[in-house]
Amino acid sequence: MEAIPELNIIKKDWRKVDVKVALCYPNVYRAGMTGLTVKLLYALFNARRDTLCERFFIPTFKEGWRSLESNQPLKRFDIVAFTIQYEWDYPNVLRMLLKSNIPLKSKERREDDPLIIAGGPCVIGNPEPLADYIDIFVIGDAEPIIDPVIDLIKLHGKPRKRIEEFADIKGIYVPSLSNETERVIVENLDEAPHPLAQQVPLVGEDSPYMPIFGKAFTVEVVRGCNRRCRFCLIGHTYYPKRERSLEKVTSIIEEGLRYTPVNKISLIGASIFEYKHLENLCEFIVSRGLEFSISSLSPKSITERLAELLRRGGQRRATIAPDGATMKTRRIIGKIMDDEEIVNAARILLSRGIKYLKMYFMIGLPGEDLEDVVAIADLSKRVADVGYGSRSVHLSINPLIPKPHTAFQWVKTPSVAYIRNCLKMIKKELGNDKRFVIDTYDPRYAQIQALLSLGDRKIGEAIDLVARWSGGLGSWRRALKKCGIRIEEYIGEKPRDKPMPWDKIKV
């Protein structure tokens, strides 16, 4: 890959380390460098004197398939570690191996090939679709696992020498053994390391390499969530919520800005809206003349003070995710809030100058009827009626995609026809109203995503073909046909006593 100029890039001498790690994000640089995961793993691996870590992304243009730091091919590394955030990136994982001439299937690799590792929310939930292609999976947080894995590799001299021994490390799933694996977690976030010298691309604001939140210092305030909404993978696989203390977060920011001199802080954490010091933390940031962003808020968390702080912190847009538009559907998904709270939150935000609001809704829920669907339009209008202007309420309306380990793992993925009909109804109600921007997810893609989420090892063959054929719905259709996979068997309703592909994974 042609080097992207970056602050805090780490380049180690290849002759002075024992273990070389290729950290792979199976999508483009802009996506990978927006969150914290790549920066955190990069810091954790490179913190060891005996290890170097270099990054790989899917090329944005024609940069090539080489490491950012020293332009090396994937094949020269001892470990190839993938962090996978979305099921849609599965074909990209295999594409990265293909482009580097690494044998795709685990059983086809030789002792001198790299050890292929994968982690991240989707594979923690269900590693099986990629099980024939990945040597070992990390089930849980990476921090407790990195040292034992590297130490074992050093012990045997070659990374692939005794793959079965990795199963002795808590949190490692070895697909060739199908060992029962219990998730490992960092219990105390205050004691966990946090990257201070973060990589920031030295490019213009309009560059395709610029992360989504711009040049920002990313701080993980909270990990996991206690709410366990019935559809949510994170709520089930990153449970429980763990918070950093206010002292710790503020000291990370103060120290981090010395190494990463930017003027924006990106606050992250699945349940950051429940952080008990959120307002004080925002106050601390704006009092230092800095901007900040928060990915998502709950209506309950939006107070006059917080809205004022958001404005002073440079935020022009807020996001809330009611997911259901009626009390009935919100009860079904386990997300309890009432309409008044949502409308009131919108009113507070607008009164403090937050002029753009994004709201997430889901359709195709079990027990939902068409009244619940039309209610999305009704609730959105009530929200906009508090005074939002043209194109200022952004609705993201998505089909339910059942996830492993959740209460919806047995339910049927809504049909394409049903979702299309729902979207038509909502658009009929709101289509001519200039205040709304409606963005939807193609239900045909949602069905493939559900298959990747709920699939077993057989699905890997289709992913393999799609990786070779360069993606797209047509490729998926052809691949499923060629592999004899009937999608309905995976995304239809399942009996409660049916064994699931992820039964060995104890989250």
Ligand code: SF4
């Ligand atoms: S949807 Fe949000 S609040 Fe619910 S479990 Fe997931 S992260 Fe938590």
